[in-house]
Amino acid sequence: MSFSERHIRDRSLWWDTLPGTITPRPALQGDTDCDVAIVGAGMTGLWTAYCLLDAEPSLRVRVIERQVAGFGASGRNGGWISAGIAGVHSEWAKTSGDDAVRRAERATWESVDWIGERAAAEGIDCGFAKGGILSVARNEAQEQRIRAHVDYERQWGWGEQDVMALSREQVLERVHIPDARIGYFTPHGARVNPARLARGLAEAVERKGGVIYEQTAAEFIEPGRVVTEHGTVKADHVIRATEAFTVQFANQSRAYLPLYSLMIATEPLPKTVWDELGWNGLETISDAHHLFFYAQRTTDDRIAIGGRGAPYSLGSPIDEKFEQNEPVRQRLINTLYASFPAARGAQITHHWGGALGVPRDWSMSVTYDPTTGLGFAGGYSGHGVAATSLSGRTLTDLILRRESDLTSMPWVNHPVRNWEPEPLRWIASRAIVGIMGKSDKIEDAGSKETAKRMAIIRPFLGH
Numbered sequence: 328m329s330f331s332e333r334h335i336r337d338r339s340l341w342w343d344t345l346p347g348t349i350t351p352r353p354a355l356q357g358d359t360d361c362d363v364a365i366v367g368a369g370m371t372g373l374w375t376a377y378c379l380l381d382a383e384p385s386l387r388v389r390v391i392e393r394q395v396a397g398f399g400a401s402g403r404n405g406g407w408i409s410a411g412i413a414g415v416h417s418e419w420a421k422t423s424g425d426d427a428v429r430r431a432e433r434a435t436w437e438s439v440d441w442i443g444e445r446a447a448a449e450g451i452d453c454g455f456a457k458g459g460i461l462s463v464a465r466n467e468a469q470e471q472r473i474r475a476h477v478d479y480e481r482q483w484g485w486g487e488q489d490v491m492a493l494s495r496e497q498v499l500e501r502v503h504i505p506d507a508r509i510g511y512f513t514p515h516g517a518r519v520n521p522a523r524l525a526r527g528l529a530e531a532v533e534r535k536g537g538v539i540y541e542q543t544a545a546e547f548i549e550p551g552r553v554v555t556e557h558g559t560v561k562a563d564h565v566i567r568a569t570e571a572f573t574v575q576f577a578n579q580s581r582a583y584l585p586l587y588s589l590m591i592a593t594e595p596l597p598k599t600v601w602d603e604l605g606w607n608g609l610e611t612i613s614d615a616h617h618l619f620f621y622a623q624r625t626t627d628d629r630i631a632i633g634g635r636g637a638p639y640s641l642g643s644p645i646d647e648k649f650e651q652n653e654p655v656r657q658r659l660i661n662t663l664y665a666s667f668p669a670a671r672g673a674q675i676t677h678h679w680g681g682a683l684g685v686p687r688d689w690s691m692s693v694t695y696d697p698t699t700g701l702g703f704a705g706g707y708s709g710h711g712v713a714a715t716s717l718s719g720r721t722l723t724d725l726i727l728r729r730e731s732d733l734t735s736m737p738w739v740n741h742p743v744r745n746w747e748p749e750p751l752r753w754i755a756s757r758a759i760v761g762i763m764g765k766s767d768k769i770e771d772a773g774s775k776e777t778a779k780r781m782a783i784i785r786p787f788l789g790h
């Protein structure tokens with residue numbers, strides 16, 4: 328495989344603005360053995376390697392990465408370190424009980440601080456800023472959803488300090504979104520430059536003695552070994568950390584729906600724009616559309632904003648040609664200008680995307696079988712940045728056979744239910760995007776009557 332730095336930099340704003348040169352680490356050179364082999368150097372694989380080495384410095388940990396560390400969703404995402412469990416609370420509660428759901432939710436909150444502390448301790452300059460999360464309603468239907476969300480959180484016992492309902496005026500005090508009607512704010516979230524976090528983490532893994540083989544594709548994974556194009560890595564423990572890419576392995580094609588999320592970024596915006604916009608608290612911001620946007624103010628004063636809606640293709644669901652999509656790009660530009668009019672006219676310098684892994688029930692799993700030594704984590708359904716750190720810590724405890732609060736979390740050994748065979752998964756994904764997009768348009772036009780329409784796709788959304 329020939330390496331092109333340009334190809335890597337083109338994957339996202341975060342990659343494009345990464346300082347220095349991107350040189351791949353050496354590939355695996357023939358057969359080797361170790362204690363733990365991890366396939367995939369995204370945040371799941373890297374946090375797992377990092378936490379294992381932190382706990383047991385003598386462990387021989389090897390990470391096998393097809394491209395370069397951070398190449399996947401981890402180096403392209405919206406940089407929201409957002410707390411909250413991937414999956415539907417009420418569904419988790421059916422299998423684990425309400426208290427376990429509360430404990431899990433709290434663990435995701437703590438993980439936000441944990442990531443910030445680790446990044447600081449490792450000297451990772453990734454723009455971590457704990458500004459919380461602001462979600463705004465921009466039409467009447469969204470207003471109802473925001474109110475319902477706050478009520479729902481109260482039912483789970485979370486108070487004002489965890490989820491605060493905001494009036495229009497309170498939203499505008501934070502950021503000038505002219506059509507904001509109401510909103511809510513939670514302090515449990517941070518902004519980060521994800522590629523810098525992933526790259527810094529890879530270096531921290533190496534400082535602790537881990538080895539990362541880049542430009543090395545795993546061909547298959549089985550108990551005790553990972554077979555790659557350059558040799559076999561034998562290991563007592565083998566962890567698959569390939570999230571959306573998992574579907575490329577022969578027997579895993581239905582494990583996830585690889586859902587593309589796409590982003591754009593503006594040029595760095597001048598002070599005059601920020602004077603008008605506010606946004607001094609560095610909150611990550613979203614609206615309450617079904618195909619919601621997610622945005623952050625970057626360390627270099629751009630707005631990076633993303634959303635879903637890119638069509639999923641039957642047959643080869645992961646392909647670089649899906650990382651850009653003109654209609655989605657245009658929708659994001661329209662959303663940017665409508666939501667943050669002070670930025671109207673700003674140059675759009677970047678457009679990119681990547682695949683995230685959505686399991687059939689939209690619920691993440693951290694799985695490890697002590698009899699085979701095989702494990703995996705993923706299925707974060709777009710909420711992976713905080714969750715990957717929990718996966719890494721949990722897999723560490725499971726591999727080292729340490730019982731902990733983490734090893735009793737609801738997602739531990741949560742079975743992954745496969746998606747229906749094609750073309751049903753394709754139909755489901757088209758229906759999800761199509762119906763959500765249509766419902767958003769109807770709601771933007773002033774109607775609240777989209778519940779029946781949305782009910783059609785509810786069975787595909789993990790409810």
Ligand SMILES: Cc1cc2nc3c(=O)[nH]c(=O)nc-3n(C[C@H](O)[C@H](O)[C@H](O)COP(=O)(O)OP(=O)(O)OC[C@H]3O[C@@H](n4cnc5c(N)ncnc54)[C@H](O)[C@@H]3O)c2cc1C
Nearest residue numbers: 367369370371393399400401404405407545681710711712
């Ligand atoms: C555009 C976008 C925006 C997002 N925004 C957010 C957000 O703001 N907040 C949030 O919490 N989540 C967000 N997500 C989701 C989040 O980024 C992911 O859930 C998370 O990064 C998954 O990390 P991972 O390490 O499990 O997988 P990945 O980061 O995808 O890493 C998997 C790695 O495995 C490697 N690999 C694949 N196959 C092989 C093989 N055969 N052999 C060797 N290596 C292989 C890949 O090259 C890749 O580096 C977003 C995702 C996208 C795409």
